[in-house]
Amino acid sequence: MKIWSEETEDIYRLPEISQEDINHIEKEIKKDLPESYKELVLQKNGGYLNVNSVLIEKGNLDYIGIDHIYGAGSPGILDSPSVIKEWGLPDHLLIFSGEGNYWFALDYTANTPSVIYIEQESNKLVKVANSFDSFLKNLSTTTTTFTxxxxxxxxxxxxxxxxxxxxxxxxxxxxxxxxxxxxxxxxxxxxxxxxxxxxxxxxxxxxxxxxxxxxxxxxxxxxxxxxxxxxxxxxxxxxxxxxxxxxxxxxxxxxxxxxxxxxx
Known part of the structure; x- marks a missing residue:
């Protein structure tokens, strides 16, 4: 599935980066980024998505809206520590999408980081996927029809x-x-x-x-x-x-x- 949108004016897109740049970023954040994330940002370094939601991996199927992923840099995942400090979030997270008071983050409490959704205002925390790979596979476009x-x-x-x-x-x-x-x-x-x-x-x-x-x-x-x-x-x-x-x-x-x- 094509992930990135073709928006020409994209507030989330950062300049192109190399594998060497990614290595430096991993050292700076002291975390190993998922391989699938690194592959994504090497194609396009952050931006709007060609989808609008992600399926949550749980018993009753549900979707959460998402329309962008941060690039490897700043403004992007390198801003995660400041967001965590400002909003009092756990240090083991890496924010990779979100605005204002809601975020998608990688949770590094396990060897393979899972993806979680945080809604600060309502103190809502949802495990979205067991890995970033699964998160990407569960991205989709949902449409609404009304009776x-x-x-x-x-x-x-x-x-x-x-x-x-x-x-x-x-x-x-x-x-x-x-x-x-x-x-x-x-x-x-x-x-x-x-x-x-x-x-x-x-x-x-x-x-x-x-x-x-x-x-x-x-x-x-x-x-x-x-x-x-x-x-x-x-x-x-x-x-x-x-x-x-x-x-x-x-x-x-x-x-x-x-x-x-x-x-x-």
Missing amino acids: DDELDMKWSKKESDKIFSGNDYTLIEEVLLSFQYDENLDMNWYMTKALELSTHPNLMVREVVVSILRNNAEEVLAEADLTNQELLLKALRNLLEDPNHDIKNEAEDIIESNIKKLKR
Whole structure:
């Protein structure tokens, strides 16, 4: 399976490295990196992935969203010690993906490091795979389809806020889309959430945000509420700076399609 995305503007990609560079990094971090990780970064030194989730190795099948892997260097796995110190994480970990308060890490408590997922805010720790090799094999692209009953499902704003602050990207997508069918939608709250999520680290979430902005732009710009219009424009401005070309182009198209309304 092709792992790396072909994104040309990739905030996680580092300059190419050699095996000699990797040897120096292993000495610096005082850990032996998995061979499969070294093979990956020799192909491309970190970046966005051509997948959006990883299957957890446990009895009941479940997925956790992931869209990038750090490169061998800094910013990258060499920043792991500072992240560990800042967030009070165990020293035997090596962070190789994540943003803010959630991470994927190699756990070196065994001879072959396992892969774990850490969610700092909820103190959630999940063993994802027994090895980095298994982790790579379990990467996949998950898609979400909704039945009529699921589209009718209602979440409160309080429940939704909690979901939006978490890392279940498929659920974030589901909740965002479901509110488009709510006849009593609080548009001010909805546009506020769209703005907050317009810079989300997960690509799938930002793709959903630009989709709902397109679907709601005409309605928001036609109403008298200037606050909602400003929230919409701020979210679009964020997406104009998105590292993903498709999202950036979509934001540009939304603006061009509504230029007369934006100028009024």
